[in-house]
Amino acid sequence: MGRLLGDPEVWDDSPARPRPAARGLAGLATGAVAGLLLAFAVVPRPHPPPPEVRLPPAAEAPKLRVENQVLYSASLGGGPLLVTRSGRLEQVNADGTDRRVLAQDVRARAVVGPDRAGVLVALDSGVVTRVEANGASRQLGPANFLADGLAGAGRQLLACPDPAGQPADGGLLLDAVSGRARPVKLGCPVAWAARAGVFAGAGGPWTRLQGFRRAAAVPRGGSVLVGRPGKPPRVLLEAKRLRRLAGRGAVVDGLALSPDAELVAVSAGRPGGRWQVLVLDRDGRQVTSIPLAGGHRPAWIGWSDRQGSTTLAVAAVDRRGNLATAELAAREGSGYVLAWQPEGGSSRVLASGVPMVAADGFAWSSDGDSVAISSPAGILIVKQADVVYTTASPVTGTLLAWPSGAAP
């Protein structure tokens, strides 16, 4: 045995002092550990819950790109777009800025203007309506006249009748200020040369044809008339020649006059057959014929108004099968826009494929450099300079026109 350390004289044999707090804490800890262990041993284990799958945010379908440079460039030269959206007539820059409501409760299908004073004329549910700069509107022409087409420049307007319940060739020349109307014997479609004061419209013989509207036969003209206000229109393309150029049974479905009225574009064909755009000079001589892709029909033809030169744009949309009578905005089919230049006769495809699905509005910019195409997916702007530049625009709505100036 070894010797105990320390001095025996100072050993403390007294019992340890009771420390209730320390003992309590130790007891608590011991109890907790024992309880924990007991619980781990005794408590039954539940089935593991199914894993929680956290999906990432839904990916968006690919979209056409917004090219700000192209948008800016197009906005500079083109002025604001006129669009109709949710029953409102609006003007907005191509880049989405400066949106302004021009009129409420106007379901416009076509517009003429606005002029310098901000006044425009709209075809609102068949009624030719003058819309003032302050949004006030009034009907032009006879109260019982329902129009299916409207063209014009300045205060001169040409409205063609809705053939339901009206003579197909009961067109009206209207004064946009006074509202005075004079009958003119032509029907839809109609066109107006912006700088020449010349109009064009379809003439007889009128044939009722299926295939343009769902479950309805609509009259279509078989000849083309041109004229000036105050003079009776003359025949530019007679029915026999139209059929010779565009095929048996061909009718007129679209018209466009170049700004100087030197050239007339006529979309001609027959539902279910081949369609083409005939380009004629002011004397009716054929300049060219633009055949469309099989099953396609023109939805719009328009001349650009560019100083020194002009270009014809043809928007052709797929009308095969069920697409034949579908409304443009509901047409789930392809199409393309072709730009044809009279000088040299060359052409380029400006847009095709996806942007043409349900495309329902088309317009040249006022500087004649760009074409805008609206569809439920948005507005596409194609600027044709040396290279074709394409951009999506943040603007939505159905495009009506792309005039030069904004309403004040």
Add this chain to the structure above:
Amino acid sequence: MSDRPPTGGVVNQEQPSPGLLVERGRGRRRLAVLVPVVAVVCGLVAGGLAGERAVGRQRATAVTGPAGGGTGSGGAEVGPAGVVGPVEQLRGAGRVLFTDPQGRVHTQGADGDRHRVLGQLGELTTRRAPSGFELEVAAHLLSDPPDGRLAELGPDADLVYLRTADGAAAVGRLQDGSLRRLVPAGWRSPGPPRHAADGSVLGVCGYRLGGDRLPAVTDARSWVLDGSGKRLATLPGCLYDVAADGASALVADPAEGRRAGPVPGREFLRRPPVGASDQLTRGLRLWRRDGSFHPVLGFADVVRVFRTVQPGVDPRGLVVVTAVLGPDGRQALVRIVDTLADVDPRTGREVEVLAVVDLQRGRAESAPEHLPGLFAFLPTGGWALTGGAGTATYLPRDRPPQLLCSGIAGDGVYAIEPSPDGAWLLLAGASWRFIRADDPSVQVSYPAPGRLASWVPEPGR
């Protein structure tokens, strides 16, 4: 522990009297017993409750699902380096075969997994373009391959279809390194041979150049061979495609060539001159293995189709340069070019058009597109193409077109390749972009591991 006062030990002056000790320490000692007992009980309850919570309540495991978008890898650390998108969705989508500049052939899953080197063929080594570029221009008017692949591999990952450096269509074998030229000496080919899906039938276009003053195709001929190299047919004009089942091939129709007359020669401002040729393709016919022919595209249709994009075109310059058969052999995509156009196609008029040809009815319709680029049929029907606006579009059957992606003008895309089941499309360029055909919002891309050769089914499928 006891309540008795201590009986022994050292007693010193400072120690209190025993009676006082008992009185003063009793409560404390009782407390020292009671408190630990209560504490143990409390601890047991608290520990038990905590243990029950820990054991009885398991939190659900959070798992990140497949990313649907084109950004982010869905949280999964899988796939090749630099991958963007839900690469795990490409698992089982087949094997991608590609080559590298050293002539090695690689394979990997479309998801970048299971990479291995299959072999090497000297002819696959990246070389400079063959000399005589100006001569090649003349040949491109005869036939322009449908895409920019250097070589194509069969599903067995052994057969290699390629064009040799001296311009001959050839078929090689990776396993033994053999190479067989498919055109006679003195003949060149505009591209690799076309072939049936299983390689049992091969078709080759051959040409010879000449011309007094300007280079021109003076002779064009095609050979159809079986897998062993035995000639099945020798045909005038160029061959463009062989049906997947090997039962037919799309070839030039010499009768249409005679009808249209020779393509005039011309010197150009913007490209090398070419001489006149009566060997270029003005129409197409289908060669059948039983030796019969079926006309599918006449020159009148070629002109009509082209006029939808260029109404005033001079028909003398229109030729077919590319034709691809659809998977069911009922349709073909045909590229028609205006050889007399002397313009920069980016800034000038349209100089080519794509046509969709219904082979049974013999009807052709144009598919207008500015600067049509690459195109490919999908096994499920429909087809895809790239266009001048930097877009790739899928045109399903009987449905409106669908945008696959935009902004690819600078991506150097040289091929569109569908997956074996047609669910995906691969845009091969500097990077590989895989796009789900039925849901283009699902995209996967990663840096190109090499030059695409083929996308073939998984072995055994």
